[in-house]
Amino acid sequence: MTTGRFITLEGGEGAGKSTQARLLAESLAAAGLPVLRTREPGGSPGAEAIRGLLLGNAMAKWDGVAECMLHFAARREHVVAAIRPALEAGMWVVCDRFADSTLAYQCFGQGVPRAVWDKLAEVALDGLRPDLTLVLDIAPEAGLRRVLQRAGQPAGAGPDRYETMGLAFHQRIHAGFRAIAAAEPERCLLLDASGSTASVTAAISQAVRARFALGAAG
Numbered sequence: 001m002t003t004g005r006f007i008t009l010e011g012g013e014g015a016g017k018s019t020q021a022r023l024l025a026e027s028l029a030a031a032g033l034p035v036l037r038t039r040e041p042g043g044s045p046g047a048e049a050i051r052g053l054l055l056g057n058a059m060a061k062w063d064g065v066a067e068c069m070l071h072f073a074a075r076r077e078h079v080v081a082a083i084r085p086a087l088e089a090g091m092w093v094v095c096d097r098f099a100d101s102t103l104a105y106q107c108f109g110q111g112v113p114r115a116v117w118d119k120l121a122e123v124a125l126d127g128l129r130p131d132l133t134l135v136l137d138i139a140p141e142a143g144l145r146r147v148l149q150r151a152g153q154p155a156g157a158g159p160d161r162y163e164t165m166g167l168a169f170h171q172r173i174h175a176g177f178r179a180i181a182a183a184e185p186e187r188c189l190l191l192d193a194s195g196s197t198a199s200v201t202a203a204i205s206q207a208v209r210a211r212f213a214l215g216a217a218g
Helices: 017-030 045-055 064-088 099-109 114-125 140-151 167-183 197-212
Strands: 006-011 035-039 092-096 132-137 188-192
Touching (some): 006 099, 045 064, 064 092, 064 099, 064 114, 140 167
Parallel strands (some): 006 132
């Protein structure tokens, strides 16, 4: 059986990753491809339990290395329980955040040494890497404004722990994602996420079609 494709969406707060992951998965499914849409932290029962610890505001002062370890513990569970089985079954996996987020948030944002990330990634991922990573780029100030607008809506949830951290933290994350994209241009594509949802969706669709030689419906 043909191995599936693994596409991740990355970026800072308010970049629109969740919306674009949903729209991409719907587009791929409409083209007749089997799709799993998932997210991190989370994506499997054990990983979702860890997500509550990481994003909840009750524990606001994790040690950076401990936080990095928790993300990779959730990621390992996610990979073993959901991502690898889907890929081995020939499915396309669209994931809202993956290991690049931990590199950007914990290493660039919180100052965790890159060597810690490297060691944890080696153990947790066992060689798994995305076929394509779409980095949605938006200025931190604009992204955080979107977060506040979303949280202010009657049906919107309040901001999570990362969203409430200061602007300087988010500026470091923004720089981190740009550095990640620049370091791996064969895997990562930096896309302007400051425009409308439709314009970002069109750019993503074009990028995915070009990378995987899909027809116009994909």
